[in-house]
Amino acid sequence: MSSEGEKFDTLLHETRRFSPPRAFREQATASSQEIYHKAAANPEEFWAEQARCLQWSNPFTKVLDWEPPHARWFYDGELNAATNTVDRHRQGATKNKAAIIWEAETGERTVLTYDMLGREVDRAAHMLTSLGVGAGDRVTIYLPMVPELVIAMLACAKIGAIHSIVFGGFSAKALAERINDADAHVVITADAGFRRGKVVPLKANTDQALTQCPRVKQVVVVERVGQVEGLTMHQGRDVWWHEMMDQAPATPFAAVPRNAEDVLFTLYTSGTTGKPKGIVHSTAGYLTGANTSCRLVFDLKPDDIYFCTADIGWITGHTYVVYGPLSCGATVVIYEGAPDWPERDRYWEIIERYGVTVFYTAPTSIRTFMKWGPELPSSHRLDSLRLLGTVGEPINPEAWMWYYQVIGQSRCPIVDTWWQTETGAAMISPLPGLTELKPGSAAVPVPGIFTDVVDAKGEPVGPGGGGYLVVTRPWPSMLRTIWGDDPRYRETYWDRFPGVYFTGDGARVDEDGYYWILGRVDDVINVSGHRIGTMEVESALVDDRRVAESAVIGRHHDVKGQAISAFVTLKEGVQGTSELAQDLKVHVAETIGAMARPEEIFFTAELPKTRSGKIMRRLLRDVAEGRALGDTSTLADPAVIESLKQQYEGQD
Numbered sequence: 001m002s003s004e005g006e007k008f009d010t011l012l013h014e015t016r017r018f019s020p021p022r023a024f025r026e027q028a029t030a031s032s033q034e035i036y037h038k039a040a041a042n043p044e045e046f047w048a049e050q051a052r053c054l055q056w057s058n059p060f061t062k063v064l065d066w067e068p069p070h071a072r073w074f075y076d077g078e079l080n081a082a083t084n085t086v087d088r089h090r091q092g093a094t095k096n097k098a099a100i101i102w103e104a105e106t107g108e109r110t111v112l113t114y115d116m117l118g119r120e121v122d123r124a125a126h127m128l129t130s131l132g133v134g135a136g137d138r139v140t141i142y143l144p145m146v147p148e149l150v151i152a153m154l155a156c157a158k159i160g161a162i163h164s165i166v167f168g169g170f171s172a173k174a175l176a177e178r179i180n181d182a183d184a185h186v187v188i189t190a191d192a193g194f195r196r197g198k199v200v201p202l203k204a205n206t207d208q209a210l211t212q213c214p215r216v217k218q219v220v221v222v223e224r225v226g227q228v229e230g231l232t233m234h235q236g237r238d239v240w241w242h243e244m245m246d247q248a249p250a251t252p253f254a255a256v257p258r259n260a261e262d263v264l265f266t267l268y269t270s271g272t273t274g275k276p277k278g279i280v281h282s283t284a285g286y287l288t289g290a291n292t293s294c295r296l297v298f299d300l301k302p303d304d305i306y307f308c309t310a311d312i313g314w315i316t317g318h319t320y321v322v323y324g325p326l327s328c329g330a331t332v333v334i335y336e337g338a339p340d341w342p343e344r345d346r347y348w349e350i351i352e353r354y355g356v357t358v359f360y361t362a363p364t365s366i367r368t369f370m371k372w373g374p375e376l377p378s379s380h381r382l383d384s385l386r387l388l389g390t391v392g393e394p395i396n397p398e399a400w401m402w403y404y405q406v407i408g409q410s411r412c413p414i415v416d417t418w419w420q421t422e423t424g425a426a427m428i429s430p431l432p433g434l435t436e437l438k439p440g441s442a443a444v445p446v447p448g449i450f451t452d453v454v455d456a457k458g459e460p461v462g463p464g465g466g467g468y469l470v471v472t473r474p475w476p477s478m479l480r481t482i483w484g485d486d487p488r489y490r491e492t493y494w495d496r497f498p499g500v501y502f503t504g505d506g507a508r509v510d511e512d513g514y515y516w517i518l519g520r521v522d523d524v525i526n527v528s529g530h531r532i533g534t535m536e537v538e539s540a541l542v543d544d545r546r547v548a549e550s551a552v553i554g555r556h557h558d559v560k561g562q563a564i565s566a567f568v569t570l571k572e573g574v575q576g577t578s579e580l581a582q583d584l585k586v587h588v589a590e591t592i593g594a595m596a597r598p599e600e601i602f603f604t605a606e607l608p609k610t611r612s613g614k615i616m617r618r619l620l621r622d623v624a625e626g627r628a629l630g631d632t633s634t635l636a637d638p639a640v641i642e643s644l645k646q647q648y649e650g651q652d
């Protein structure tokens with residue numbers, strides 16, 4: 001057995017188990033195993049029942065049409081996503097309930113009730129219409145975590161326009177690429193954003209991006225910071241959000257009914273090639289996944305105060321800051337800034353201030369909090385919390401235990417939710433009132449989801465074995481395609497194991513059927529829960545005329561999960577100096593975004609390649625993680641990796 005395998009078996013052997021606390025179990029929405037049985041016996045009926053929790057302007061009669069790899073769910077029904085997230089809560093008891101509690105990094109606080117949010121969305125929908133945006137048009141949104149971001153996305157949904165949100169940490173170049181791929185004609189941005197007290201020049205980035213985007217006609221600018229130095233408004237193209245909103249009618253905007261399968265949004269994510277993929281999500285299926293998982297996995301109830309720390313620019317923010325919790329009529333806390341600003345207890349202060357009951361964050365953050373010490377959370381009252389969640393990367397059992405004991409005070413179940421941009425909603429996760437928890441395992445597929453772990457031939461590996469994580473049946477919130485590139489959709493997700501969705505992750509299933517996610521098996525690196533394609537970083541590196549070739553890998557990092565190590569060969573006569581390494585790091589950050597900045601750049605005369613010329617990244621990972629080299633017999637020149645290893649070790 002491999003040493004990895006032995007380590008894993010020891011881990012399983014030592015794993016403690018935690019049953020859901022009685023108090024939690026007794027009030028949980030999913031409180032009987034029956035829900036799993038029902039969903040397994042008739043998945044389509046199960047999902048139809050969940051979809052009926054949404055409000056339909058024209059109810060569906062058809063549930064699923066599955067022509068692999070294309071699924072259509074609830075496809076003769078009509079509904080609107082803004083109606084479902086906002087307008088249906090503007091009647092009755094929830095009308096004046098807080099929908100969003102927003103806290104700025106700078107300390108300002110704002111509450112938007114469902115009715116107030118609805119009025120803003122209506123105005124923004126009128127505004128976008130006046131700018132010529134109609135159903136099916138793409139709108140790129142590049143904003144910080146401000147209420148206008150939620151308002152803009154829901155206004156798009158109300159019109160039937162497709163939003164394409166680009167995380168505010170992305171560079172001008174990355175933004176341009178995404179605007180052009182989506183063929184968006186309208187961009188919504190801000191003058192700037194705040195991050196750790198610094199001003200992030202979003203408008204300047206947008207201006208720079210737009211030099212490459214000739215088809216953009218209109219830019220709407222939210223004034224977040226004010227008096228931003230050097231800000232220029234381009235006549236005829238740029239308008240202020242607040243001025244346009246003032247001019248827009250204050251009358252209700254009639255939601256545009258959308259077919260269940262109409263596109264709600266696209267969201268770009270990294271793949272194994274340099275070009276990011278525009279993941280396409282449908283309206284009804286996506287909302288069904290978001291809403292169902294909020295009810296069953298997050299156990300959301302009318303009196304919950306829910307806080308998810310993800311940025312809305314990522315899928316977690318789409319599903320679990322906006323569409324999921326608002327579709328349940330919950331109160332959502334949105335925090336604009338960094339967890340350590342101005343002090344390292346900012347999250348705990350927020351939890352105490354608003355009485356947060358459900359808290360959802362990433363393992364990287366948890367490991368960072370661990371480093372900062374238990375005194376910070378312990379100096380705040382966290383007894384309002386009743387449920388904790390984690391997402392984005394595997395959580396190590398130590399971090400899990402810390403989260404459980406220090407933040408949850410051994411009272412709150414933890415839902416470790418495995419999912420992806422492509423899956424739209426949580427796929428493998430405990431149900432908090434039902435599932436026994438094992439620290440480090442995402443537990444079992446949620447009801448209505450069918451997963452497996454298979455070998456290279458697609459055969460199930462069975463208990464104890466490791467292999468590729470796949471999803472064996474279609475599910476409502478699955479991606480529908482890749483924007484403008486259906487062949488790539490087939491090839492990436494469906495060609496490897498026909499009829500079965502390939503996740504790109506490795507996993508093991510234990511004797512109890514619990515899934516242990518091992519991380520990506522493709523050329524994607526997961527840095528602090530952010531997906532970065534090795535190819536994207538490599539092409540940014542070879543942009544520099546001094547670089548001949550590069551190979552990028554993810555190596556283990558105690559806090560970030562993985563860190564980027566770049567191996568670079570330089571052109572004849574170029575010296576690998578620390579200044580050059582610094583230049584290259586800055587260049588990668590400017591080309592993609594700060595999260596893609598390599599942790600270290602290592603200059604090497606040659607890269608280890610097979611006889612057919614393929615770079616052996618596995619061996620580079622061995623070098624970067626200080627392990628004995630694996631099998632080198634297929635290398636064209638085994639001396640290359642040996643000397644690289646010596647050089648690398650010599651450097652420490």
Ligand code: PRX
Nearest residue numbers: 391392393394416417418419420421517531
């Ligand atoms: O490798 C898995 C990891 O994050 C990838 C998906 O990244 P992204 O599309 O950016 O979405 C992140 C948030 C849903 C997966 O392929 N991942 C996500 N959640 C977990 C995880 N790995 C282990 N455990 C998780 N709970």
